[in-house]
Amino acid sequence: MTKLMIIIGSVRPGRVGLPVAEWAASVASADSRFEVDVADLAEINLPMMDEPNHPRLRQYTHEHTKKWSARVAAADAFVFVAPEYNYSYAPALKNAIDFLFTEWFRKPLGVVSYGGVSGGTRGAAALRASVSALGLVSTTANVEIPYIAKHIDDEGKFSPDERNELMLGHMLTEIVALDGALRPLRHAA
Numbered sequence: 001m002t003k004l005m006i007i008i009g010s011v012r013p014g015r016v017g018l019p020v021a022e023w024a025a026s027v028a029s030a031d032s033r034f035e036v037d038v039a040d041l042a043e044i045n046l047p048m049m050d051e052p053n054h055p056r057l058r059q060y061t062h063e064h065t066k067k068w069s070a071r072v073a074a075a076d077a078f079v080f081v082a083p084e085y086n087y088s089y090a091p092a093l094k095n096a097i098d099f100l101f102t103e104w105f106r107k108p109l110g111v112v113s114y115g116g117v118s119g120g121t122r123g124a125a126a127l128r129a130s131v132s133a134l135g136l137v138s139t140t141a142n143v144e145i146p147y148i149a150k151h152i153d154d155e156g157k158f159s160p161d162e163r164n165e166l167m168l169g170h171m172l173t174e175i176v177a178l179d180g181a182l183r184p185l186r187h188a189a
């Protein structure tokens, strides 16, 4: 079984990231290949990166970092739910990523990106550059949702279309395959 952490990358009040992540989590939780942990960065509430040492040393001085480290280390794979902000990805997600280093290493990553006109593609491209520095291995299938507001109903629930569902399915299957391939490499490192 793949321990899948779904990270909600936006923290602002009224964020769409929450219902989008709830959708991804409900699909993955109904799939017997996954044990799902939803990490809501609004709840976790990390301060701006405040560790004195480079994260690769794992000499964390703060309780919030030790907790975040243990939670991420326990995951085999990740899905980042990532809005596009000003042609890039959200600062809370960048901050949460930067806190750690080896905890991400050689683990698969799928991205559910969304935005106004863009489907979050520019944000996802910026994210890809950052995560490659950490040894996260990106899936080729990703969910990209343009005009996200059109998918949110009056109750604030996200309604996926057929293509979103298809791509999420492909992405989850790729995550399982990558998890199998990366586990031995991870243990060898």
Ligand SMILES: Cc1cc2nc3c(=O)[nH]c(=O)nc-3n(C[C@H](O)[C@H](O)[C@H](O)COP(=O)(O)O)c2cc1C
Binding pocket: 010, 011, 012, 014, 015, 016, 017, 018, 083, 084, 085, 086, 087, 088, 114, 115, 116, 117, 118, 119, 120, 148
């Ligand atoms: C600060 C800010 C910047 C944004 N920049 C972009 C952008 O560059 N491209 C885009 O397609 N949408 C952009 N949007 C629209 C967001 O993608 C959309 O509002 C989305 O709901 C934000 O995700 P969230 O609700 O989870 O915070 C921006 C929204 C905000 C709040």
